[in-house]
Amino acid sequence: MMNEDLQKQIDFIKEIDKLKYIQRKTKLFNSDRHENDAEHSWHLAMMTIVLSNHSNKPIDVLKVLKMVLIHDIVEIDAGDTFIYDAVKNHSNTDEELIAAKRIFGLLPQEQAEEFISIWEEFEQGETNEAKFAKSMDRLEPLLQNTSNNGGTWKEFNVPYQKVYEKKKAINEGSATIWNYAEKLINESVEKGILSKE
Amino acid sequence: MMNEDLQKQIDFIKEIDKLKYIQRKTKLFNSDRHENDAEHSWHLAMMTIVLSNHSNKPIDVLKVLKMVLIHDIVEIDAGDTFIYDAVKNHSNTDEELIAAKRIFGLLPQEQAEEFISIWEEFEQGETNEAKFAKSMDRLEPLLQNTSNNGGTWKEFNVPYQKVYEKKKAINEGSATIWNYAEKLINESVEKGILSKE
Numbered sequence: 001m002m003n004e005d006l007q008k009q010i011d012f013i014k015e016i017d018k019l020k021y022i023q024r025k026t027k028l029f030n031s032d033r034h035e036n037d038a039e040h041s042w043h044l045a046m047m048t049i050v051l052s053n054h055s056n057k058p059i060d061v062l063k064v065l066k067m068v069l070i071h072d073i074v075e076i077d078a079g080d081t082f083i084y085d086a087v088k089n090h091s092n093t094d095e096e097l098i099a100a101k102r103i104f105g106l107l108p109q110e111q112a113e114e115f116i117s118i119w120e121e122f123e124q125g126e127t128n129e130a131k132f133a134k135s136m137d138r139l140e141p142l143l144q145n146t147s148n149n150g151g152t153w154k155e156f157n158v159p160y161q162k163v164y165e166k167k168k169a170i171n172e173g174s175a176t177i178w179n180y181a182e183k184l185i186n187e188s189v190e191k192g193i194l195s196k197e
Numbered sequence: 198m199m200n201e202d203l204q205k206q207i208d209f210i211k212e213i214d215k216l217k218y219i220q221r222k223t224k225l226f227n228s229d230r231h232e233n234d235a236e237h238s239w240h241l242a243m244m245t246i247v248l249s250n251h252s253n254k255p256i257d258v259l260k261v262l263k264m265v266l267i268h269d270i271v272e273i274d275a276g277d278t279f280i281y282d283a284v285k286n287h288s289n290t291d292e293e294l295i296a297a298k299r300i301f302g303l304l305p306q307e308q309a310e311e312f313i314s315i316w317e318e319f320e321q322g323e324t325n326e327a328k329f330a331k332s333m334d335r336l337e338p339l340l341q342n343t344s345n346n347g348g349t350w351k352e353f354n355v356p357y358q359k360v361y362e363k364k365k366a367i368n369e370g371s372a373t374i375w376n377y378a379e380k381l382i383n384e385s386v387e388k389g390i391l392s393k394e
Contacts, residue, residue, distance in 0.1 A: 006377055009247050014340065016243060017226040020236045029214040039217045042239035045266050046213060050206050050304065062259040069242050107247065143211065180203055 005108040012106040018076045025082045025152050026141045035144070037072040037080065044068035044136045051136070054174040057128040067122040067133040070115055074099040083141075083166055084158045096123075125169075135173025139181060142167055146184055150193035159197040160189055202305040209303040215273045222279045222349050223338045232341070234269040234277065241265035241333045248333070251371040254325040264319040264330040267312055271296040280338075280363055281355045293320075322366075332370025336378060339364055343381050347390035356394040357386055 022037040045068050052061050072080075077099035104115040122130050145151030153163060164185060171178035188194035219234040242265050249258050269277075274296035301312040319327050339360075342348030350360060361382060368375035385391035 003373060003377070006248075006251065006373060010340065010377070013240075013244055013247060014226055014344070017240070019239075020225055020232070028217055029211055035217070036236070038236040038239045039233070042216075042235045042242070042266065043210075043214070045239070045242060045262070047210055049263055049266065050210060050308065051203075054203065062262070065242070065259070065262055066246055069239065069246065111247065143207065147211065176200060176203060180200070180207070 008106060008108050009111075012103070015103060015106055016073055016076065019073060022072070022075045022080055024080055025156070026144045027148055027151060029144055029147045031148070037075055040140065041069050041072055043140055044071075044133075047136045047140065048133070051174070051177065052132070054176040055128070055132045056172075056174055057131075059128050059132050063118070063129045064133050064136075066115075066118050067129060068136055070104075070119055071122050071133065071137065073103055074119065076103060082152075082156070084152070084156060084162055125172075131169075132173040135170040135177060138167050138170050139177060142181055142184060146188055146193070150188070153188075153194050160185070160194050161197055163194060205303060205305050206308075209300070212300060212303055213270055213273065216270060219269070219272045219277055221277055222353070223341045224345055224348060226341055226344045228345070234272055237337065238266055238269055240337055241268075241330070244333045244337065245330070248371070248374065249329070251373040252325070252329045253369075253371055254328075256325050256329050260315070260326045261330050261333075263312075263315050264326060265333055267301075267316055268319050268330065268334065270300055271316070273300060279349075279353070281349070281353060281359055322369075328366075329370040332367040332374060335364050335367050336374060339378055339381060343385055343390070347385070350385075350391050357382070357391050358394055360391060 019041070020036055020038040023034045024037060024040055026035055027033060028035055045065050048061065048064050048068055052059060052064070074096040078093065078095040081093075100116050100119050104112045104119070106112070107115060121127055122133055125131060125134050141152070145153055152158065167181055167185060168178070170181050185194065189196065216238070217233055217235040220231045221234060221237055223232055224230060225232055242262050245258065245261050245265055249256060249261070271293040275290065275292040278290075297313050297316050301309045301316070303309070304312060318324055319330055322328060322331050338349070342350055349355065364378055364382060365375070367378050382391065386393065
């Protein structure tokens with residue numbers, strides 16, 4: 001007898017291949033090549049296992065990994081939203097919720113519900129795990145932009161104040177990492193790759 | 198005071214960005230675009246969280262995730278080795294060990310030792326976690342090749358017998374998934390996208 005659950009899982013595994021085509025605004029380190037969502041998600045997962053010891057609070061690392069691995073899958077349908085976009089707010093749009101239900105809904109029901117719930121927990125950003133996952137999501141492009149002579153900050157004229165406002169969410173996940181990040185932001189102003197309004 | 202461990206971790210996080218440039222022989226699903234190692238590692242991590250319930254033995258999913266996320270990082274220095282390469286054996290070459298020591302060695306010592314040990318455990322393939330991780334690593338290109346009209350099997354004239362020989366390692370991780378994979382291989386012969394010698 002065919003294992004129906006396995007077939008659903010394989011269908012999901014095939015569908016999410018599309019994440020490799022979703023291009024982000026940010027570029028790879030010291031590079032002109034745009035990063036895609038699958039590469040970005042892998043990098044956040046690596047950062048999670050490397051940096052989890054700096055979390056402010058005890059965290060379930062497996063849960064954070066699930067969050068960062070799946071957090072952008074909704075963009076297969078909803079597209080990438082630039083964090084400094086003034087019109088479209090990134091957080092949990094209706095479009096993204098519909099996407100979550102369609103894509104995670106390919107999985108067997110219990111698993112679909114678990115994935116939707118983990119994605120919502122990440123979006124809401126209230127648990128220790130979600131706070132740490134979000135701090136990883138804020139840190140990666142900061143490291144990329146500083147390696148790329150200002151990167152998207154320069155390309156889209158994003159001023160220091162907006163960058164600082166978005167990046168300070170890192171502090172919710174890890175004060176140690178925020179201390180490092182804050183220095184990087186200030187150094188970027190000194191170097192002239194990030195401008196005050 | 199500067200946190201020296203954090204700086205080492207950030208240096209490692211920047212270095213492994215290079216995995217996004219390591220091109221594999223296999224191509225994305227229904228596609229002509231080659232997959233890179235970072236995308237591949239993300240996909241194996243997703244497959245692990247989706248399929249872990251089919252493991253033959255109880256497994257520490259967090260450990261399997263660490264394995265699949267880091268398993269190809271040595272290729273930053275050693276390059277991708279094609280699984281059906283007749284000259285160069287994939288498993289744990291001297292070159293790969295040197296690469297592991299250099300790249301994981303960027304991390305604080307305790308973490309470097311942990312990562313090298315996890316990578317070696319994966320390569321040896323003897324623990325339940327390593328067996329399951331390897332079954333994921335064998336399954337993804339099988340799914341890709343069947344979606345790509347034979348993919349690398351056709352491109353490099355790899356016969357059924359060699360494919361079967363490599364893929365049966367899936368059975369060590371999951372008999373249920375192997376049952377599915379074996380059917381896919383046999384159907385590929387019937388469809389003429391995989392040939393017997």
